[in-house]
Amino acid sequence: MPESHSPRLAVFDCDGTLVDSQHSIISSMFSAFDARVHPRPEAEAVRQVVGLPLREAMVRLLPDAGPDDHD
Structure with missing residues (x-):
């Protein structure tokens, strides 16, 4: 009978x-x-x-703001 291996990690992308x-x-x-x-x-x-x-999202949401507000 083959030896069973349990996974050590499972990753789900559920978003x-x-x-x-x-x-x-x-x-x-x-x-x-x-x-x-x-x-x-x-x-x-x-x-x-x-x-x-x-x-990029911040540039779109704040098009008139400076780089400090985008970072």
Whole structure:
């Protein structure tokens, strides 16, 4: 009988499939904007940048801000 091996690690990519994280992402983004004293973007604007690299997302959400606000 073959020896059975239990996996030592299992990785699941469940974001968007098993877990709807949009509310948490939008809430976190609002908190970040509040902390930097920027007006909050619309929730739909945040949804449109989900999945982009963070710097690119910030450039889109704060097009008139300087590099310090994008980093």
